[in-house]
Amino acid sequence: MQLPPGPKTPSWLIGLQFEADPFGYMDRFSKRYGDMVTLMFDSTPIIYVSNPSGIKEIFTNTKEIVAKGDLNRAFALGTGEKGVLQLDGLIHKNRRKILMQTFHGARMQACGKHICELTEKIIGQKKVGKPFIAYPTIEDITLKVGIKVVMGLDKGEHHEKIKHLFTSILRLNVQSPIDKILLTIFGERDLGQWSPHGYNLYLLQQLFQLLLSEVEERRKQADFSHADMLTDLIFAEDETGQPLSNEEVRDLLLSPIYAAGDASGTAIAWALYWIHRLPSVRSRLLSELDSLGDNLDPMSIFALPYLNAVCNEVLRIYPTQLFAFPRLVESTVEVMGYKLNPGTVLIANIYSTHQREDLYPQPKEFQPERFLEKQFSPYEFLPFGGGSRVCIGASFALFEMKLILATILSRYELELVSKRPERPKYGDLICYPASGVKMVMHGRRQHQGQSQPFVVSSF
Template sequence: MKLPDGPKTSPRSLADEFKTNPLGFMDTMGDRYGDIFTIMAGSTPLVIVSNPEGIKQIFTSAKEITASGKLNEGGAPLVGNNGLLMLDGLRHKHRRQLLMPPLHGTRVKVYGQRICQVTDRVINDLAPGQAFIAYSTVQKITLEVILQALFGLYAGERYEQFKQILSKLLIFARSPWLGLSLAYPFLRKDLGRWTPWGYWLDLQRQFDKLLYAEITERRAKVDPTRSDVLSELLFARDETGQPMTNEDIRDLFPSLLLGGQDASATAITWSLYWVHHLKDVRERLLAELDTLGESPDPMAIATLPYLGTVCNEALRIYPTQVVTFPRLVESPIEVMGYELSPGTVTRGCIYLTHQRQDLYPQPQEFKPERFLERQYSPYEFLPFGGGARRCPGEVLALFEMKLVLATILCRYQLALADEQRVEKPKAIGVNYPPASGLKMVMLGKRQRPAKPQQFVANSA
């Protein structure tokens, strides 16, 4: 078998290099080896692909290359043994389908006004002249949004309890202490809540207690008007036709919570940076937003073309995930001229695909109009992954991103605290927000122009 070329450095050194500077590492690998290369993970070849045709083959060759749940087993202590990442085959397909209705289509519309209201309340708490960290501020918004979407909660004692415990869980999930425990199993000992692993288990127990209490109450009193994920799962049947157990329901939430808060907050924060870093982009976007009048309907906001391109470009230049979830080669297959044998692991590199000069001229430049000028395939633009492991919350995430950004821009004037600073990404968990967290200043309420300027959607 002839594998693609790749670095000969020890796996440990490569892993350390990736942890220290993931995007720089991928840039170096791409420059040196092109759009397909091999990294040895012990005796297992890991083939990284950034060529769209190669990625398409990986996603669509389901018989030869499987999205095996066992490749994600290292994340089980974080997301649960029966979470979507751990499952594959019929179980994965069925449970993924259970999550889709409340996160897609007309169901998403019901969250629109709530997203705008939460955004307005959080930003309105900032005093004129006050400096703030955009990333942590936006996290407050995305946490409240995800609580409503997943659990249907937006007020009351249990809502406040969930908000408190989830904030602690999500903060600790990004900590190096938990990372060490996940990397070295011998550290996973419950020696009390004053030790890293004991603290993590204690937080999980508190979350479980709250969730199971909510499940018990919901099962006892059915409310057919609810449209959240939990309500959908309570009376769903598993792939064998049996009711879902409380534990099965519980394990579907951690990955949705992590993606729903951190990934969304990262994408929105980068959008705020680019819009305030580039005056022309900001002015053009405001001109489009002003065409909707003083109190725009959330669904009208979501369909604005230039707003959509700004969000897409923010997701392109610094995607919330660097690589796709791993796939396992189950039977021999040729990918881009290389014969991959069973046992080989493959991953698409989202970051390098989004940086391809042939797809995105001047790829390091923020140019939203490129999405007006060209239609990209799901193998060329894939901020939410692809295939069987594509993010189930994609529609809600993009909807939320547009509404939060639009609400802030329409109603408030913000500025970068340091307009000369060029923000770079920093790895926090699996996300890459601005390294500084993005320090901004609240200038005050925005005064809408008396006569909105004309906006031309397809102008370059």
């Protein structure tokens, strides 16, 4: 077997270099080694692919190359032993089908009013002239939306406890320098709540127990009237026609809430940064929003072409998910001219694909127009991964992103506090804005000569 080229650097040192400057490291990585790069982890070759033709081979060849749940075992601590990331084959297909009911059609549309009203309520609490950090503010919105959509909860003691636990766990993913030093000293030993890993285990135990209690209570109620993922799972049947266990229902709730709160919140924070950093982008976006008039219904917002282009460019230049989930070569196969043996791991490098000069001229420049001028294939633009492991809530994430941005931009005058470029900070799959995007509120926005009411049609 001849492997693609790659660095001979020890894997632990690669990890440190990547964490210090994730995008810069990957830029150098691709420039030196090309479209396919091999890293050795012990005796296992892991090949990162940033060529669209190679990515297509990986996603479409499901015979020799498989998306095994075992490759995602590292996430089981936070997403459950029976979460969707850990499942394979018919079981995985069955659970995905159940979960996807929540994120499509009338349910998604009906959630639009809630998203806009919640955004208006939370952003409206910011004091004029007082700086605030955009990321945790947006995360507050997206987590509440996620818990509402997935569990049907938007208030009450259980809602507040669940939201607090998710927020606390997500904060641990973006570690401070002190946390990293402690983790280096103690490793992943459970030394109680005083150690980073021990505190994370404590929070996860509390969250798992709280979610299980909610599942058990809702199953006792047996109420079909709820239109949420939890209800779908409680009344669903597995691939053999049997109901899912309470523990499995609980585990299946975790990943969708993490994605709804964390990934969506990060993308929207980056969007606020780029929109307010580039006056021409903000001006064109506001003109498009104003063209809708007073009645900004969710589906009209969702269909706006320039808003769609802005969201896509945000997800291209700083994708929240840097890599697709790994695949395993099970039978000898050829990818991009390389003959690969069983046991080789293949990973689509989303960030480096989005930085290709042949696809995206001047890739470091934020240019939404590129998405108006060309339609990219799912192997050229893949912010939500692809194949059988593509994000279940991709459509909903874009829907939510557009509504939250439209609500904020239409209603409020915001400004970035600093003119310095926002830097990425890597933490557990996602690249966050390092400073959180510091902004200041200047008050309610005037457009077309007067203050306009913000009306959202219901469904």
